[in-house]
Amino acid sequence: MKENLKDIITQSLLDQKEIFGDELFETKNLERKTSVHYKTEDDESKSFQVKEEIKKIKLISDESQEEALFEEAKEDWQLADKLDLLNKLICNCQKCILGKTRNKFVFGSGNPDADVLVIGEGPGADEDAQGLPFVGRAGQLLTDILKAIKFSREEVYIANIVKCRPPGNRTPLPAEMDSCIPYLKKQIDLIKPKVILCLGLTSAQGLLKKKDSLTNMRGKVFEFGNAKVMITYHPAALLRNPNWKRGCWEDVQLFRKLYDDIIKNNG
Secondary structure (H helix, E strand, O other): OOHHHHHHHHHHHHHHHHOOHHHHHHHOOOOOOOOOOOOHHHHHHHHHHHHHHHHHHHHHHHHHHHHHHHHHHHOHHHOOOOOOHHHHHHHOOOOOOHHOOOOOOOOOEEEOOOOOOOOOOOOOOOHHHOOOOOOHHHHHHHHHHHHOOOOOOOOOEEEEOOOOOOOOHHHOHHHHHHHHHHHHHHHHHHHHHOOOOOHHHHHHHHHHHHOOOOOOOOOOEEEOOOEEEEEOOOHEEEEEEEEHHHHHHHEEEEEHHHHHHHHHHHH
């Protein structure tokens, strides 16, 4: 019976094959609806590139946020666009001990658009009393020196490394200069002088950040931003030692020539 049933089924299949063709009996491979993808080196490279681009975008975003935060963190005086406004914003400064011992804050004076900037060390007793730079005996000598090289005080600008008098006219301490020099740099940004004359070693070292002697620095031309810088004796030192006046005269003649050459070449 079983053999008869087998024969019947076999015969039935043969009949179907004859009717429908061989396709009915072809082996079919089932395909995955979700394909399996194996990463190649090219895929890894593309993935790395995408990650790097994402990093760059994030870095740019972070830098933009840092710049925005930096702008917000700026003090009001750093945004001043005029010398008078800058003076108003910093004249009550108490960033160093000199703020507690001064009588008057000595901002500076002269032509706000000067081509020539003169920088001293710090206010003395007369300057502390009047709130103006170089108004005592050293100031009168400075006026004479400028006149000798055909500059008037009205056409130059005069300032100091520190704006408050150190007690006893001592040399400003490094921390005191570090607190005050950013104000001077802001003044320079606003004035945009073509040439700067530093009076004395403290002034030169404070502005240029160079550890050298006055002897080695005199007669040379340095750069600060877009300005050319020269150094000579402080007028107060000339009052104590008149023998240095000849050297000072040689220095300021070179300074005047430097100025004339710059004006001639650049206008």
